[in-house]
Amino acid sequence: MKLLALDTTEDSCSAALCIDDEMRWRFELAPRRHSELILPMMDSLLAQAQLKVQQLDGLAFSRGPGSFTGIRIATGVAQGVALGADLPVLPVSTLAALAQGAWRREGATEVLAALDARMGEVYWAWCELGQGGVMCVSESGEHVGSAEAVAAAQSASAWGTGSGWGAYPGELRSSSGIADSRILENQHVHARDVASLGLASLMAGNTLAPEDALPVYVRNNVAAKPGKDGAVSV
Numbered sequence: 001m002k003l004l005a006l007d008t009t010e011d012s013c014s015a016a017l018c019i020d021d022e023m024r025w026r027f028e029l030a031p032r033r034h035s036e037l038i039l040p041m042m043d044s045l046l047a048q049a050q051l052k053v054q055q056l057d058g059l060a061f062s063r064g065p066g067s068f069t070g071i072r073i074a075t076g077v078a079q080g081v082a083l084g085a086d087l088p089v090l091p092v093s094t095l096a097a098l099a100q101g102a103w104r105r106e107g108a109t110e111v112l113a114a115l116d117a118r119m120g121e122v123y124w125a126w127c128e129l130g131q132g133g134v135m136c137v138s139e140s141g142e143h144v145g146s147a148e149a150v151a152a153a154q155s156a157s158a159w160g161t162g163s164g165w166g167a168y169p170g171e172l173r174s175s176s177g178i179a180d181s182r183i184l185e186n187q188h189v190h191a192r193d194v195a196s197l198g199l200a201s202l203m204a205g206n207t208l209a210p211e212d213a214l215p216v217y218v219r220n221n222v223a224a225k226p227g228k229d230g231a232v233s234v
Contacts, residue, residue, distance in 0.1 A: 001018065001019075001020060001057050001199060001202060001203070002017075002018070002019050002020075002051065002055060002056045002057050003017070003018045003056065003057060003058050003059070003060060003090075003195055003198055003199050003202060004016070004017050004018075004042060004045070004046070004053070004056050004058075004059050004060070004081075004195075005017075005018070005059070005060040005061065005092075005191045005192070005194040005195035005198050006038055006041075006042060006059075006060075006061050006062070006074060006077060006078065006191055006194070007061070007062040007074060007094075007097065007189045007190065007191045007194050008034035008035075008038055008062070008067075008070040008071075008073045008074045008077075009062045009064060009065075009066030009067055009070045009071055009074060009094045009189055010066050010067055010070060010094075010115065010163060010188060010189055011029055011030070011031045011163075011188070012027065012028065012029050012030070012188040012189060012190070013027075013028050013029075013030050013033065013034045013037045013038055013041070014026060014027040014028070014041070014189075014190055014191035014192075015038060015041035015042045015045055015191050016045070016190075016191035016192040016194065016195040017045040017046065017049060017051075017195075018192075018195045018196075018199055019049060019051075023192050023195065024045055024048065024049065025045070025190070025191055025192045025195075026041040026044060026045060026191075027190060027191070028041075029188070034069075034070055034073050035073050038073065038074075038077055039077065042077075042081070053081060053084075053085040053087070054085045054086070054087075056085070056087055057087075057088075057202060058087055058088045058089065058090055058198065058202045058207060059078055059081060059082045059085075059087050059088075059089050059090070059198075060078075060089070060090040060091075060092055060194050060195055060197070060198025060199075060201070060202075061074045061075065061077070061078035061089065061090075061091060061092065061194065061198075061213070062074055062092050062093075062094045062097055062189055062191075062194050063075060063091035063092060063093065063094070063213070063214070063215055063216050064093075064094055064215050064216040064217055064218065065094055065095065065115065065117070065123040065142060065144065065216060065217060065218040065219070066094045066115055066123070066189070068217060071215040071216075071217065072215060074215075075213065075214070075215045078091075078210070078213060079210045079211065079213055080210075082210040082213075083210045083211070087210070088202075088207035088208065088209070088210075089207065089208050089209070089210050089213040090197075090198035090201045090202055090206070090207055090208070091208065091213050091214075091216075092194045092197045092198050092201075093125070093137050093142065093197075093216070094115065094123075094189055095113040095114075095115065095123065095124070095125040095127065095137060095142055095162075096113070096125070096127055096135050096136055096137050096197055097189050097190070097193040097194045097197060098111075098113040098115070098127075098161050098162045098187065098189055098193075099111035099113045099125075099127035099135035099137075099161065100134055100135040100193035100196055100197055101161065101184075101187055101189070101190055101193045102135075102159050102161045102184055102187065103129065103133075103134075103135050104192075104193060104196075105184065105187070106159060106182075106184070108158075108159035108161075108182075109128065109129040109157070110126070110127075110128055110129075110153070110154070110155060110157060110158040110159065111126070111127045111128075111135065111158065111159045111160070111161060112124060112125075112126055112127075112150065112153065112158060112159070112160045112161075112172075112176050112178060113125055113127055113160075113161055113162050114147070114150065114160065114161075114162045114163075114164030114165055114168075114172060115162050115163050115164050116162075116163040116164050116166070116167040116168075117144050117164075117219065120146060121144055121145055121146055121147075121219075122144070122145070122146075122147050122150070122164035122167070122168060122172070123142065123143070123144050123164070123218055123219075124142075124143050124144075124145075124150050124164060125137045125138065125140070125141065125142045125143065126138045126140055126151060130200075131200075134196055134197050134200045135197070136197075142216070142218050143218070144218045144219045146171070147164065147167075147168035147171035147172045147175060148171050148174070148175050149175065150172060150175040150176055151175075151176075152175065152176055152177050153176050153177050153178055156179070157182075158176070158177075158178050158182065159178065159182045159183070159184065160172065160176060160178045160182060160183040160184065160185070161183070161184040161185070161187045162184075162185070162187065163185070163188075165183050165184075165185035166185040166186065169183075169185065
């Protein structure tokens with residue numbers, strides 16, 4: 001299997017190429033430079049592997065939630081490249097990719113992934129180890145709201161990860177009950193984790209046509225502002 005993956009949903013920008021059991025990647029912390037960097041990263045990986053994009057089996061991308069601009073860049077690049085090369089696409093939850101990174105680094109099997117959503121809120125989801133050794137968003141789904149409203153951990157073995165932990169450390173610790181020693185607040189979304197989840201979807205046959213791959217914002221109103229009570233006003 002040959003799969004290319006990309007992520008531009010937060011301050012980091014990354015691309016990864018999976019060829020069977022081998023994974024190569026490019027990663028850079030580069031706020032507001034995603035559109036400048038992502039295509040050269042992808043081209044560099046393909047050139048190093050002496051592959052053309054048409055030789056791939058699919059293209060995975062982080063479809064959100066996250067930065068609105070970053071999500072649009074990731075979706076647009078994935079759709080454009082896949083359409084030109086006649087490839088299926090594999091949208092991957094940003095929060096699931098964060099949880100996959102926690103599993104890769106620490107062997108975490110229960111993860112609260114939380115991204116800073118600005119406006120006093122976090123994007124969050126409880127994720128758990130799924131079939132094939134990858135992380136998946138649990139049935140409770142993806143949410144946006146105050147850190148104080150996050151659901152508590154179901155076990156003492158839970159981990160926390162993502163930029164939300166750096167933005168609202170006290171609130172998330174209090175609401176989730178996760179121990180300080182199990183928090184990875186400096187972990188970023190990485191395309192190699194997007195690739196792992198995308199590969200699992202590809203092997204399961206869960207692909208989409210490029211035109212059907214849509215961004216997932218979770219917060220529907222981009223211009224909404226939180227009120228004094230924390231509620232989002234339109």
